[in-house]
Amino acid sequence: MADESPKEVAEASTSNPPSDTESPSSDPTPSTSTPQPSEAQTRLDRFKALQARQKASRSANLKETKTEQTRQATDPALLTQLERRRATASHKLLKAETADFERKRAWDWTAEEAAAWDRRLEKKARHRDDVGFADYTQQARKVYKRQLRDVPPDVAAYEKQKKEAIERAAASGGLEIVETEDGELIAVDRDGSFYSTAESTEFVNSKPEKAAVDRLVDDIRKAEAARMKKRRERGLEDDTGGDVTYINQKNKQFNDKLARFYNKYTSDIRESFERGTAI
Template identity: 25%
Template sequence: MDEGSSSSSSAPKKMDFNERFKMLHKMRQTTRKENHEQVVEEDRRSKLPKNHEAKKQRDQWQVQELEERKAAEEKGLDYERVKALELSADVTEKLEQKRKRKKNPDLGFSSYEDMTLRQHTRLTAALEPDLDNYKKMRECVGGEQFYPTADTLIHGSHYPTTSAMDKLVGDVKGQVKRREQYHRRRLYDPDAPIDYINEKNKKFNKKLEKYYGKYTEDIKEDLERGTSI
């Protein structure tokens, strides 16, 4: 009786052990498979270009923008206006400044020819032609004098209006004033007191004078008076 009961009790234990062994073996296979998949994925990512993620995000953003633009057109709305209304004022201002810099980038000084071309482009972009006076001048002059060729002598055939001459004079005066202000920032005053040891210290002292100069006037006067005595 005891032997039968002991054998019957050991059978479930043996079955329980087999079940646990199978479960552990299955978990081990699953873990090994997951580790292998992770290794393969890491190897695939390591072989991708460095800018892959950024390019992927940019592509997703472009697709989303196309979908939003299409939805706005279907509703009869201006996409740029709708997008601008969703942005804050400071973000809109930064985007506008970025657009202007991209349209007219400041490349610095490279040559006098490039500088002249940039000046010409800036001046012509600010022109506001008077179409009424243009039409009147075309009717008065006409012919080859109005549409000259390389062999046409046009001296004395064009008579600018008073408003056009005043506009030209004002523009030239404005250029002169801006040029003077531009160079004035770079003038060197030999009589100015030297209170710096190098250029970096000079700029630092100018910043201190700008923000704290009015609070330290008395101290500086006392120090200069004591030095002179």
């Protein structure tokens, strides 16, 4: 190294520059990608989400439980009674403060609505007066009306059967269809065999549908259930068909009470009377 000239040293330094003087373009670029979360961090986030859902569910359940407990602790009959009293008091107060209250209140209804309401009140009063037993004819009428309400008539099926019967009668010649001047069709019964009379027996050929038979069976079962319910209410379900020692239900209850307390003392006397050996 001592033998080298200064010129050679300068050339060597020029041909091999130091590494820190290299151009910036040759430096490696730093990485800009974000680090991926680890599996433990992902599981921790899911666990926190589940904890939040559990807390929200507990709060909702607690709120609903308190609401249900409050509702069950409140008597609905008492609430209805209080609401009815409040409505009655409001009505009376408004009636006392307003002159000609009934006439002004009627302004809110039409004439048809007022007439329908009057008919409804009249019907309600008539039904209220018709609750008691009058005679067996009226009782049968009430049962018949109740059955009509429970089993509404099938008007569509009736019209269909009527149309088919008219067509059959017209085809057989027993019924004549006459057209009037106005274009209206009138059915004329020539021999009097189409329309039913007191002597007609055509109804025996009618075969009811299965649905109608089932409806009749259900009605009979309901009537039997109602009869047995009334019988149980009167205390007649324990009748064994023995000797009748009472004249009505009150007397039967009194006799049962006496038997419960005194049978152990009077059993020998009664048996002696039955054997005919009593003195």
